[in-house]
Amino acid sequence: MVKINILYASTEGNTTSFVTKLTDIAAENGDIVVARCIGEETDYANETAPFVAIVPTYLTGGTGTGPEVTEIFTNALGDYIAFGRNRQYLKGVIGSGNRNFNVQFNLTATRYAQRFNVPMLFAYELRGSKFDAEKAYHIIKPLFGE
Numbered sequence: 001m002v003k004i005n006i007l008y009a010s011t012e013g014n015t016t017s018f019v020t021k022l023t024d025i026a027a028e029n030g031d032i033v034v035a036r037c038i039g040e041e042t043d044y045a046n047e048t049a050p051f052v053a054i055v056p057t058y059l060t061g062g063t064g065t066g067p068e069v070t071e072i073f074t075n076a077l078g079d080y081i082a083f084g085r086n087r088q089y090l091k092g093v094i095g096s097g098n099r100n101f102n103v104q105f106n107l108t109a110t111r112y113a114q115r116f117n118v119p120m121l122f123a124y125e126l127r128g129s130k131f132d133a134e135k136a137y138h139i140i141k142p143l144f145g146e
Helices: 014-028 074-083 100-105 107-116 130-144
Strands: 003-008 032-037 051-055 090-097 120-125
Touching: 003 014, 003 074, 003 130, 014 032, 014 051, 014 090, 014 130, 051 074, 051 107, 074 100, 074 107, 090 100, 090 107, 090 130, 107 120
Parallel strands: 003 032, 003 051, 051 090, 090 120
Antiparallel strands: none
């Protein structure tokens, strides 16, 4: 049995829906997902085990990818990862977004991966499908052991 730790942000329930699918896939394979939603009300804590971050894309300030485009709603997760030594346990980032936003699709997760110098592992649209959750599971499971 592999224990997969996930920290995520969800404002409209899309990411929570994806995490539920991912949790179900892991359980079908005899593994366990321990997931925590990080928001503005979350108290900072020192992480002590590896984790993957899952972050949706919510932006304001334009239609491109430049510095005028800023993150909204997901900053609490970024601040939590930056707290103390938490970043040393971050193994990678999974992102979501709406493909209708073209170059901004998955931009938040791409920025997290760059900011924390970890791989961008996978991207899915909106709530993701069961197939997306299966792909993500097979990508992240090896990061936590076999």
